[in-house]
Amino acid sequence: xxxxxxxxxxxxxxxxxxxxxxxxxxxxxxxxxxxxxxxxxxxxxxxxxxxxxxxxxxxxxxxxxxxxxxxxxxxxxxxxxxxxxxxxxxxxxxxxxxxxxxxxxxxxxxxxxxxxxxxxxxxxxxxxxxxxxxxxxxxxxxxxxxxxxxxxxxxxxxxxxxxxxxxxxxxxxxxxxxxxxxxxxxxxxxxxxxxxxxxxx
Numbered sequence: 001x002x003x004x005x006x007x008x009x010x011x012x013x014x015x016x017x018x019x020x021x022x023x024x025x026x027x028x029x030x031x032x033x034x035x036x037x038x039x040x041x042x043x044x045x046x047x048x049x050x051x052x053x054x055x056x057x058x059x060x061x062x063x064x065x066x067x068x069x070x071x072x073x074x075x076x077x078x079x080x081x082x083x084x085x086x087x088x089x090x091x092x093x094x095x096x097x098x099x100x101x102x103x104x105x106x107x108x109x110x111x112x113x114x115x116x117x118x119x120x121x122x123x124x125x126x127x128x129x130x131x132x133x134x135x136x137x138x139x140x141x142x143x144x145x146x147x148x149x150x151x152x153x154x155x156x157x158x159x160x161x162x163x164x165x166x167x168x169x170x171x172x173x174x175x176x177x178x179x180x181x182x183x184x185x186x187x188x189x190x191x192x193x194x195x196x197x198x199x200x201x
Contacts, residue, residue, distance in 0.1 A: 076138025
């Protein structure tokens with residue numbers, strides 16, 4: 001049991017190192033030697049846990065899937081109004097941009113790599129599918145509870161909200177200073193309120 005825990009902790013440690021390096025130097029600039037050196041282990045041991053950097057990126061993306069789905073499910077579960085849900089979604093997004101910008105850097109890095117890697121392509125598709133499904137499920141549950149009353153088809157709305165988040169993510173990764181402009185977050189929150197069928201007041 002302890003050996004298994006130690007192994008899982010070591011894998012998580014390596015993944016954290018790989019995540020940081022992949023976000024900083026990009027997939028092309030990341031090497032097995034660099035990750036092994038930063039993690040304080042041999043190349044051989046690193047290969048024991050991960051076949052190659054393609055597999056490392058896929059596992060990093062998988063971890064991001066779990067995190068993002070958990071956040072969405074929690075927001076819709078707790079939200080008791082369109083404004084509350086919009087406020088929490090905006091706050092969560094802002095927190096990620098300001099405290100973990102690597103999250104979105106890795107998303108877009110993964111998309112670029114997915115054009116040449118079947119493994120990463122599968123993970124990126126899984127990420128989008130599960131995140132969009134979590135949003136759609138949250139919308140359906142909130143609508144059933146009478147918490148929101150969107151005028152748009154929920155499946156389409158889930159895709160639009162996902163696209164809105166990604167589009168804003170690309171802008172803020174490209175121009176990080178934009179995240180300090182309060183008006184962007186105010187407009188995002190207000191836009192989500194309207195999309196969710198809340199009032200503009």
